[in-house]
Amino acid sequence: MNIEIAAGTFSAMGSEARLEVLRLLIRAGEAGLTVGEIQERSGIAPSTLAHHLKFLAAGNVVTQEKQGRSTITRANFDHLQRIANYILCECCADEPQRAANDG
Template identity: 65%
Template sequence: MDWEIAAQGFAAMGSEARLQVLKTLIRAGNEGLTVGEIQERTGIAPSTLAHHLKFLSAAGLLKQEKVGRTILNQASFDQVEQLANFILSECCADVKQKAAKDG
């Protein structure tokens, strides 16, 4: 994952409401949720929710699929996992390097 994509993903999660929406979708699993179900669970106003869903979708953190007249929203687990791996990829590298040098 490159820095620009990582920055977009983290920026998308930089809002309390968007983070709440994403966590709600992660909790729902692969089945996903409709916009109405997300609104019910989060209490976010429909017009505001649409904005947040668009932002998360643009960052690749959620997938939207039209099923009949309904739009199903699903967390993009792969993208969320890549972001987590990106931020943790160098965890404790300095400590390990120092230990190897001292060792």
């Protein structure tokens, strides 16, 4: 993952409301939620929710699929795993290594 994609992803998640929506979708699992279900569970006004979902989709954090008259929104678990790996991949790389016989 390059830094531009990572920055776009973090930007997409950059509000309390969007993080709340994302957490709802993560809790829902692969089945996802309809926009109505997200609105009901979050209490976010429909027009505001549409705005937040647009940001999340643009950041590849969620996917949306039209099913009849409903739109199912799902967390993009593959991308979320990649972004977690990206941010943690160099964890502790600069930490001094202890010698095997240090006590």
